Amino acid sequence: MRPLDEIETTAVFEKIFKFTGNNLKNIVENPSHEGPDANAGRYCFRLNKTKVYYVSESLVKRATNIARSNLVSLGTCIGKFTHAGNFHLTVQCLSLLASNAKHKVWLKPTSEMSFLYGNHVLKGGLGRITENIVPGDGVIVFSMSDVPLGFGIAAKSTQDCRKMDPNGIVVLHQADIGEYLRMEDEL
C-alpha cells in the first residue's frame, strides 16, 4: 500500500473529474466519519497492488500494521490500473460518483434490466436527462426512483438526443451494479 505518485494521481483525478466536474473538490476534501478516532481526518487515495482505494486516514494508519502482501483490501476500491498504465473506474466507486454527479441520466423501469446486463443506454429507455451534456462526458445512470445503477460515457449531447431515433445509443456502458453478480470473482 502506498500513496499515488504524480502521474497516477492525475490519471485518477482526470477520470473522476469527467464524472463530477468541480465536485471533485468535495471528494478530496470530504471529512471522514469512519473509525473510532474522535478526529477522523480526511479521505485519501491509496494504491495497493494495481487497485486504487478511497480510504479514511484513520484506517490507513491502522492498515500500516499489515504487510503489503497480506493486505487484500481497505476502504472503498474505486478503480484499477491496467498493465498499460491506464486507470479504469470500477462499480464500487458508484456511490461516490453518484453523490457528486454532474451529469445524470434516469432510466425508465423497462430498460433498467437491459442496462444491468451490461448494455448501453438507448434513447428509448431514457426517462430523463440532465441538460447540457456534451459527448464524452461521464454520466451517472439512475433508476427513476433515484437509485444509482451505474455509469458510462455520453455518446450524444442533450441537444442531439432530441432528434435521435429511439434505438440510438445515448450513454456507452462502463459499469453497472449487475457486475456485483456477473463478475463477482474479478472485483
Add this chain to the structure above:
Amino acid sequence: MGKKGQKQKIILPPELPPETSDNEIEVSDEDLQFVDENRDYAGFVSRLDTQSITKHVTRVADVKEDALEALYEKRLKKKQLQKEQEDNKLEVDPVDALPVKTLDGQLLYRTATKTSRPSEEGETGDDDKEATADQSVVKLTKAERRAKLKKSKKEAKKQGTELAKTEVEQTPQAAVLDEVKKDITAEEAFEDKKRKIAELGIAVLSDPESNIKSLKDFLQICKDNDHAIVKLGLLSLLAVFKDIIPGYRIRLPTEKELQMKVSKDVQKMRYYESTLLSSYKVHCKSLIEGEMYGFGSNKKAKVLWRCMLMSVMKILWLERNARVFEDKEMGIEDLFERAKFSASLWAALDKEFKGFPFTLIILNWGDAYLQRLAALEKQSSFQHVAIRCICTLLDAAPHFNFWESLLGVVVRNISSSDDVVRRLCCSTIKSIFTNEGKHGGEATLEAVRLIADHVKAHNCQLHPDTIEVFLHLSFAEDLGRSKKTDEKNKVKNKRNKKRKNVEEPSKLPENDRKRSKRELMSKMRGEVEADYKSVAFTPDVIEQRRMQSETLSAVFETYFRVLKHTVQPVAASSEANAGASGSHPLLAPCLRGLGKFSHLIDLDFMGDLINHLRMLAAGGSNSENTSGKSLTVSERLQCCIVAFKVMKSNLDALNVDLQDFFVQLYNIILEYMPGRDQGEVLAEALKIMLCEDRQHDMQKAAAFVKRLATFSLCFGSAESMAALVTLKHLLQKNVKCRNLLENDAGGGSVSGSIAKFQPYASDPNLSGALASVLWELNLLSKHYHGNISTVASSISSMNIAHNQVFLSNVSPIQAFKDMSLEQQSLSPPNDLKQSNGKRKRGSVPFRAEHSLDTSSVDKDSLRKKLSSHFMLLRDIKENQRLRSELDHATSSLQLYEEYKQQMGKDKRDKPEKRARLNGLSK
C-alpha cells in the same frame, strides 16, 4: 415646369383654329354644358376661387356665341401680349423646333404652344413650397384634362388664361389685404382663422365629395406662422381625415388607365381620391416635419441651421487640431465669426439661396438664428401635437396610404424620454398589433421590423416599453396546418397545370387563333384576379402565414439581440455598466416576451438560448468580484422561469433536467429581499420549477424543502405562505423526504454520503439536507398569522396522518396573491411595499423599472420623513437641555440668594450669638 409644357404640347390636340366653324360652335355648346354640370372639375386649381370660375362659366353660358367670340378675341389679344413678352426672353426658331401635325391637319410650332406655359405657371407658381407634395395633383389635373377629350381642353385653356389674369389682378389686392390685415389686431386674425378652420372642417365633413378641395385651404392654414393656429389646423385636419379616409388604400391611376375612357362618376371619384391623397400626404409630411424639427417651414432657416451645425463642428475640429499640434489658439469670438462665415459660404451654395448674395446671408445671420431658436423653443409643445396627430391617424387608418412613414415616426419616438410621447406611441403600436384586421398584418410586420432595427441601432439602450409592446402580438397557430395543405394542393395544381400546358400544344398545334384567344382570355383573367386580390382585403392565408413567420423571426431576433447584449458586458467589459443597475433596461420585457412566445421558438435556437439564460441566471453570483451585481434577483429568477417554460413547451418527449437552474434558484432564494425584489416572480419561479416539474432527486427535493422552511421563517407572510405551499407540495410528492419531519437528526440510511447538513453548500445535491430536521415548522406553527400557522402545523402532522386527504392544492402564486391582498387589507398604511405590489398586479405586465422607481421614491420620502422626525426629536432634546440649563441656572441663582440671605442672617446673627456666647461664658 418646362418638361410639363413639352409633354402637353406633344399630347394635346391643337388649339382653336383661327376661324371658328359651325361644327366647332356646336361642340363648344356641349362643352359648356359639361362644364356647367361639373363645376367641381373645372375648379381643379386650389388657388382659384370657385366664384371667379362660375362667374366666368355662367357668363359664357348666358351670352353664348357673341360672348364666345369676345372671349376668343380676348384670348388672342392675351396671346399676343404674352408672345411679345416672351419674344424678349426666348425666341425659338420655328425651324429647330419640330412642328407638330395635329388631328385637324394643322402644323403647330413650338412657339405657338408656348402660350400655355405662363398660364400653367400661374396655376402652379404658388405651389413651390409644396412642390413635391402637390406634384401628383398637378399631374393628375393635367391627366384629367387629357382624359376629358379634346373639347374640354379648350375650356380648360380658357380658364387657365383667365386664371392668370385674375391672379395678376389678385396680387395687388392681396398686398392691400395684407396691409389691412396687419392693421387688424392679431387677436381678430386669430379668431378669424379659427372660424375659418371650423367652417372648412364642417364643409368638408358635411359633403366630402364636393368640398374635397377645401382640404388644400386647410393645408394652407397649417402653413401659418402662428403656432397656435398651426396646432389648431393640424388637429382639426386630423379630425377631418379620420372621418373621411376610406376603408381602402388609394392607388393612383396609371398612365394607361388615364388614357382610357371612363365614366363621369369614375372621374369624379378619381379626382376626389387624388385630392384626398395629396392633401393627406402634405398633412403627413408637415406632421413629420413638425415632429422632427419643431416648427420650421422656412426652408432657408433650415438650410442655414444645417450649415451652421456642420461649420461649428468643422471649426471646432480645426481649432482642436491647431491647439494640439501647432500650439496656436484663437479667441472664442473669432471662432464664432469663422463658423458663421463658413456656414454662410456653404449656405450660399445651396439652391435655396440661389440669387442671394452671400454677404446678405452673413448680415441676416442673426435674424435666421433667432428665428431658429424660437422654433426650437416651440418644439416640445409642437412635437406633442404632431405626435398625437400621427398616432391618431395611424390608429384610425393603418391601412391608408403613407402608413409606412407614419409608422417610422412612431417607432422612432417609441423610446422617447418624454412620457406622454412614449405612451402615445406605445398605445398606437399596441393597437396596430391587436387590430390586425384593419391592415391585414402588413403594418404589424413593418412595425416589428422597425422596432428591431431601432433596437439594433441603439445598442439595446432603450426604454423597456419598446419591447414591451411585443407582448401584444398574437400569432394564430392554426394557420400553419391549413397553409401546409394549401401549399400541397398548390403544388399539385401547378403540376397539373404544367401537364396540361405541356399536353395542349401537342394536341392542337394548328389551331393558332383559338389558342391565342384563349391565352388572351387567361391573361385577362389573371390580371383581373390580381387586381381583385390587390383591392380585396380578404386575408390571404399564405400571405398571412408568411408575414407571421417574418414577424416572429424579427421578434426573436430582437430578443436574442437583447440577451446577447446583456451577456456580453458581463464577460467582456464589466466596468462600463457596473455603475447602473438598470443597464439592461430591455431585459425584463424581453424575458417576459420569451416566456410568452416560448412555444414558437425554433428548436435550433434552443441550445443557444438556454446557454445564454444560464449565463444570465448565474450572472450575479459568478462575476461577483468583477462587476458586482449586474442583474437583479428578479431578473435572474425570470431567466430561470423562461428556461423552464421554453423546455416545458417544446420538449414533451424528452424530459430534460435543468440542474444548473435549480442550483441558481437554490442560491437566489437566499438573496431574495422582500422589498427590493418581486415576490410575484419568486412565487412563479417556485411554482414552475418546483411544483410543476415532474420528478426531483430526493436530495434536491430535501434541500429545497429545508431551504424554503428556513426562508419562510425570515420573510413576510405572503412570501412564507408561497414557500410553505411549495414545501408541502414537495413533501407530498417525495415520500422519502418526509424523513425530515422525524425528530431525528442524521437522516439514517437515506442521507447518502453526506452525513451532516451543510447549510452553506451552494449545490442542493451536496447540502445533505436529508440529515437535518425541519424544526422551522414547529416555530412557524406559532406564527402570528393564522393561515401560516395552520399550514405549518398541517405539514408537520403530514407524516402521522398518512392517509389524510390534502385539501389545499393552491399554487404558490395564488397563495402569494391571497396573502398579500389580505395583508394589504389588514394594514394598508403600514405596508408600502405591498401596495406597490398591488399596483403592479393591477396593470397586467408589471415592470421592474417601475418598481425600482417607486421604491426609490419611497426611500426618498422615507428619508425625508425620518430626517424631519429626527429633527423634531433633536429640537425637543435641545429644548430639554436648554430648559434644564435654565432650571439649573435659576436654581443656582435661588441657592445663591438663599445663601446670601443666610449669610446676611449669619452676619446679623453672629454678634447676637457672640453676645449670647459671651453671656453664657460669663
